[in-house]
Amino acid sequence: EMKRALRSAIQSGGPAKPEIKTEILPAPTPTLPAAALFTQPAPPPPTRRTPVHAPPALLPHKKWLWAAGGLVALLLAGVLVYAVVRSLSANKSTANRNTAPGAGSQSRSVVPRAPEKWALKQVIEQGVSTDTLAFSPDGKYLAFDGDNNLVLWNIETGSVQSTIKYANITHLEFSPDSKTIVTSSTDPHIKIWDVETGSLKQEIKEGSTTIYRAVFSPDGKLVAFNDGQKHIVWWNVQTGEIRRSRGEDDAYYLNDLAFSPDGKILASCASYGAEVKLWDVQTLALIRELKGHTEEIEAVAFSPDGKTLASGGWDKQLKLWDVATGNLKQSLNNVERVGCIAFHPDGKIIAAGGFDNYAVKIWDVQAGTLKQTLEGHSDLVWAVAFSPDGKSLASGGYGKDSNKTLILWQGIQP
Numbered sequence: 237e238m239k240r241a242l243r244s245a246i247q248s249g250g251p252a253k254p255e256i257k258t259e260i261l262p263a264p265t266p267t268l269p270a271a272a273l274f275t276q277p278a279p280p281p282p283t284r285r286t287p288v289h290a291p292p293a294l295l296p297h298k299k300w301l302w303a304a305g306g307l308v309a310l311l312l313a314g315v316l317v318y319a320v321v322r323s324l325s326a327n328k329s330t331a332n333r334n335t336a337p338g339a340g341s342q343s344r345s346v347v348p349r350a351p352e353k354w355a356l357k358q359v360i361e362q363g364v365s366t367d368t369l370a371f372s373p374d375g376k377y378l379a380f381d382g383d384n385n386l387v388l389w390n391i392e393t394g395s396v397q398s399t400i401k402y403a404n405i406t407h408l409e410f411s412p413d414s415k416t417i418v419t420s421s422t423d424p425h426i427k428i429w430d431v432e433t434g435s436l437k438q439e440i441k442e443g444s445t446t447i448y449r450a451v452f453s454p455d456g457k458l459v460a461f462n463d464g465q466k467h468i469v470w471w472n473v474q475t476g477e478i479r480r481s482r483g484e485d486d487a488y489y490l491n492d493l494a495f496s497p498d499g500k501i502l503a504s505c506a507s508y509g510a511e512v513k514l515w516d517v518q519t520l521a522l523i524r525e526l527k528g529h530t531e532e533i534e535a536v537a538f539s540p541d542g543k544t545l546a547s548g549g550w551d552k553q554l555k556l557w558d559v560a561t562g563n564l565k566q567s568l569n570n571v572e573r574v575g576c577i578a579f580h581p582d583g584k585i586i587a588a589g590g591f592d593n594y595a596v597k598i599w600d601v602q603a604g605t606l607k608q609t610l611e612g613h614s615d616l617v618w619a620v621a622f623s624p625d626g627k628s629l630a631s632g633g634y635g636k637d638s639n640k641t642l643i644l645w646q647g648i649q650p
Contacts, residue, residue, distance in 0.1 A: 347582050348581050348582060348625050349582055349649075350580045350584045350585045350626060350647070351626070351627070351647025351648055352649060352650050353647070353648040354608060354646065354647055354648065355646055355648055356610075356643060356644075357628070357644045358394065358644045359612075359640045359644075360378075360380075360630075360643070360644055361380070361632070361635075361641045362639060362641060363639055364382050364383045364635060364641055365381075365634045365635055365641055366380050366381060366382060366618070366619060366633060366635075366641045366642040367381055367405075367406070367619060367632065367633075367634075368380065368381050368405060368407045368408050368618070369381075369619045369630050369632045369642065370408055370409050370417075370621055371621055371622070371623045372431070372624075373412055373413070373414050373624055374414040375391060375623060376390070376414065377389060377390060377397065377410075377414075377431070378391060378623075378630055379408055379410065379417055380408075380619075380632060380642055381405040381408065382399075384402075384404060385400060385401055385402060386399070386400040386402050386405060386408065386417070386419060386429065388400075388431065388434075391623070391628075398434050400429060400434050402419065402421070404421045404423065405419050405421050406421055406422060406447065406448050406449070407448060407451075409450065410431075411428075411452050411456045412452060412454060412455065412456045413456060415430070415431055415432070416429060416431060416437060417429045417431060418450050418451070418459050420448060420450035421446075421447065422446040422447075423447075424444065424445055424446055425439055425440065425441050426440045426441075426442065426450050426461055427439045428459075428473065442463040442464070442465075443463040443464035443465045446464065447462060447464060448462060448491065449461055449462060449490055449491070450493075451493045451495060452495075453495050453499045453517070454496075454498065454499040455499055456473075457472060457473065458470050458471065458472055458499075458517070459473055460493050460495070460502055461493070463480070467482075468480070468493070468502070468504060470517070479520060480520075481515065481520050489506060489507035489508070490504060490505075490506045490507075491505050491506055491507055491532070491533065491534050491535070492504070492533075492535045493536075494538055495517070496538050496542045497540060497542040498542055499517060500516070501515065501517065501523065501559065502514070502515040502517055503515075503536045503538065504536070505533035505534070505535070505536050505547065506533075508532060509533065510527070510529045510530060510531055510532065511526060511527045511529065512533060512536055512545065512547050512557070514526070514545075514559070514562075524562045526545070526547065526555075526557050526562055526564075528553075528564050528567075529547065529551050529553060530553075531549060531550035531551040532549050532550045533548070534548065534549040534576070535547070535548050535549070535574055535575065535576050535577040536577065537578060537579055538559070539579050539583045539601075540579060540581055540583045542559060543558070543559055544556050544559065544565065544583075544601075545557045545559050546577050546586055547577075548571065548588055549573070549574055552571050552572055552574075553567055553571055554568040554571045554574055554588055554599070555567050555568075556568070556601070556604075566604045567604075568586075568599045568604050568606075569606060570597070570606040571588070571597075572590040572591065572592035572593055572595075572597075573590055573591035573592050574588050574590060575588075575590060575617055575618050575633075576588065576589040576620045577620070578620045578622055578629075579601075580622050580626055581622060581624060581626045583601065584601055585598055585599060585601060585607065586598070586599050586601055587599075587620045587622070587631075589616075589618060589620045589631055589633065590616075593609075594611075594613045594615055594617060594633070595611050595612075595613065595617070596609075596613075596617060596620055596645075597609050598610070610631070610645055612631075612640050612643050613633050613635075613639075613640060613641070613643065614640065615633055615634035615639060615641075616633050616634045617631055617632070618632060618633045618634070619631065619633070620632075627646070627647045628644060628645065628646060628647065630642065630645070631645065
C-alpha cells in the first residue's frame, strides 16, 4: 500500500517532506556474544647399500679420502631429497588451504571479477510486481515475492523450486548459511522460513503497523528491523532477546537497513529523512549521521570490504561515503531517482534501480562514471541483486498485464 501510494506520488512530483527533528539519546550497553599448514616429516637418511663386488684394497690415506668423499656425496644427496620433499609438501599444503571449504581465516576465496557488459538472459516474472528479491549466499536459489507469495527459484534448473503462500511481503533476505529466509510484511510480523522444507521456524510480532525491512547480521545471529514505533529493533534469533534503539522521529517508515560486512555497524535510512544513520550494533548508540542528500533516501548498501557506503533516493544522487570518517567520497553521475542499490561482489561496480526511466544502471565505482543502462522494465524498479559468483544480476519492480517485472541479466566478459 505504501509503495502504491509512493508510485502515485512519484507521478505527481513526490510527497511533501516535513521538517525532521532528531534527538540522539544515550543507549543501554549490553554485551553481545559475538588451519594449520600441512607439513610432512623429514625423510629418513638414505640407506647405504652394500656393493656386490667390493673394490680393490686401497692405501690407508686413499681409503680415508674415498670414505670422506662418499660421505659428502651422501650428505648432499640427502639434503637435496629433503628440500624437494619439503617443497612439494608446502605446495600441496598451500593448495589445500586455498581450496578447502571451511578453512577459516587462512582460506583464500577468489573474488569474482565484474563483467564488462550485461545482457538480458531471462524474464522470470511478467505482470506480477516484484518488490523484493535476494540470491542465496550458496548461489543455488533466487527468492522473490510473486503474486503475494514467497517464491524460491532454482538457479541451475531455471524453474520454480517451491512457493510459500504468504501475502504482503515487504522484504526478504537469506541467512548467511542459506538455510533460512527472513521476511517482513504488512502484518506486522517478522518470520523466518526453512528453505528446504518451506516451513515456518520462528515468528515475532512487533508494533501494529507495516514493517518494511528485516535483515540478517553477517553471523546470522541477529535480525534487525523497524517496529513502526520509532525504534530499530535487534532480535537475537538464537536467544530470543529483543533490544531497541531509542525513539527516532524518522524511524516510523524505515526505507532500508544494511549491516556492515563485519557486523559491527547498521546503516539506516527512513521516510522523510535526508540523512543516513550509522548505529553501533553492540551498544545501540548512534555513531554518526551522513548528511548530503536533499530529499528522502530510499536505499543504502555497504561495499564488500565495508569501507564504503552507498546511498540514493529522491534527489537523483547516488553518493559514496567513507564509513570510517563519515566523509563524502564522491557522487556518481547520470543518476535518476534511486529505489535500490547493490554492489558487485568485487566492489568495483554498483547497480541501482530507478523511478524515472524504469532502467537499471551500472557505474564504475572508482571512476564514478556510468558504464551501462539496462532497459527492459516498464515501471518502477524496486530491487536489484548480484549473484554470489558475480555473473548474474536480478532486477524486479512493478508490473501489470505483460510487463516484465523480474529480469535476470547475464554478465559478458570481453
